[in-house]
Amino acid sequence: MTTDTDPSLDAHLVVDQGTFRLDLTLRVAPGEVVALLGPNGAGKTTALRTLAGLAALTAGHVTLGGTDLDRPERRVWVPTERRPIGVVFQDYLLFPHLSALDNVAFGPRRHGVDRRAAREQAAGWLDRMGLADHARRKPRQLSGGQAQRVALARALAVDPALLLLDEPLAALDARTRLDTRAELQRHLGDHTGATLLVTHDPLDALVLADRLIIVEDGRVVQEGDAATITARPRTDYVARLVGLNLYRGAANGLTVLVGGTFPLATAEQHHGDVFVAFPPSAVALYPKRPDGSPRNTWPATISGIQRHGDNLRVQLDGPVGVAADITPLAAAHLHLVPGQAVWATVKATETRVYPCSG
Structure with a gap:
């Protein structure tokens, strides 16, 4: 100091x-x-x-x-x-x-x-x-x-x-x-x-x-x-600098309302104005709505695909704009192309929440 x-x-x-x-x-x-x-x-x-x-x-x-x-x-x-x-x-x-x-x-x-x-x-x-x-x-x-x-x-x-x-x-x-x-x-x-x-x-x-x-x-x-x-x-x-998806929203317990309309489930209790972040690797893509364990799930449209290291970075439009990192093999199985409709998911445990102040 x-x-x-x-x-x-x-x-x-x-x-x-x-x-x-x-x-x-x-x-x-x-x-x-x-x-x-x-x-x-x-x-x-x-x-x-x-x-x-x-x-x-x-x-x-x-x-x-x-x-x-x-x-x-x-x-x-x-x-x-x-x-x-x-x-x-x-x-x-x-x-x-x-x-x-x-x-x-x-x-x-x-x-x-x-x-x-x-x-x-x-x-x-x-x-x-x-x-x-x-x-x-x-x-x-x-x-x-x-x-x-x-x-x-x-x-x-x-x-x-x-x-x-x-x-x-x-x-x-x-x-x-x-x-x-x-x-x-x-x-x-x-x-x-x-x-x-x-x-x-x-x-x-x-x-x-x-x-x-x-x-x-x-x-x-x-x-x-x-x-x-x-x-x-x-x-x-x-957030882009360190490779994270970042959103600002209003927290009420285990849910953060992002963009005023989209409720994002989290694993941490918070109240008030918060940031919620998760890495692109935490985003999974599916051709149709997945079943299974409770998670954040929403429809999205592919707006771009770029190589990112050994993976592909997929940009998605939807209720929340998000970046997803997937393997080339997974992309081939999904036949991903710009404009394609997919379902995106993020587990609540993959999110990180912290107050906007401090």
């Missing part, structure tokens, strides 16, 4: 851009990695730019280590080059005319370190990144994973109080991404400053971050560790 004396990030970012307003509070402790997650247009990039000093706040503040970097009401503004912040951009933005060594040495040189000492520091960072043999190579001679590590070394070489990572793995292919994610996790574990990871990839966030902040339409909609976020999503975006 941070305190007012911690050398950490304490920011209230208020930025007006036409009809869009970012209004976001961020606190990141030393050594902590926080992921800022959200759909396109949520305000993630705007937040990163204001922290880096590439855009100004409309109101609020950016305070790092107890020092104000941007506070409009006091007319405080510290330019980008004077902020103790390292940035790894999505496309890395390495200087194409400089070697890997001189790219990394650039930061220390800008901070007044002489050329020889800066290059010695850079060589040490490249060695830590496993790139000592690539010191003389230009960016065009590096692979995507190597370029990413050079960019990270360049950002860390200035010993930043805050490290900003803007979609750092997005430009990599799947195999390189896997290896580089593991490398990045190790280096972030050694970083003593605060780290903010901006990403749209839930796996990057879950693997790399200690805490997740979900933003939609410029505001925080959910915050917590991975277990909390995945167990209790609070918006459709977060």
Whole structure:
């Protein structure tokens, strides 16, 4: 937990851009990695730019280590080059005319370190990144994973109080991404400053971050560790992110009225406004109404079928819209096609119910 004396990030970012307003509070402790997650247009990039000093706040503040970097009401503004912040951009933005060594040495040189000492520091960072043999190579001679590590070394070489990572793995292919994610996790574990990871990839966030902040339409909609976020999503975006069907409804004992009309049986007693969630794997499909044990059963129409890992994800319209995951063999037996009428079922014991507040 941070305190007012911690050398950490304490920011209230208020930025007006036409009809869009970012209004976001961020606190990141030393050594902590926080992921800022959200759909396109949520305000993630705007937040990163204001922290880096590439855009100004409309109101609020950016305070790092107890020092104000941007506070409009006091007319405080510290330019980008004077902020103790390292940035790894999505496309890395390495200087194409400089070697890997001189790219990394650039930061220390800008901070007044002489050329020889800066290059010695850079060589040490490249060695830590496993790139000592690539010191003389230009960016065009590096692979995507190597370029990413050079960019990270360049950002860390200035010993930043805050490290900003803007979609750092997005430009990599799947195999390189896997290896580089593991490398990045190790280096972030050694970083003593605060780290903010901006990403749209839930796996990057879950693997790399200690805490997740979900933003939609410029505001925080959910915050917590991975277990909390995945167990209790609070918006459709977060539910899709963690692979759950999510509904809001009114609970009365063991029943939740969803959409004002559809009663969903649950296994937990609740009253009042609640969320009810269940995984697509909990949804079973039948060509006609099934008999048997009591369960939630309703008619539905297939609106789409997509491959999802080893299974097929079937989108269903009906009293409640729902996603179902079934095996290709089951789909073949059911002869599933878009527009087809089916029956969907979910056992009450497969549902998870929790209050909308708290």
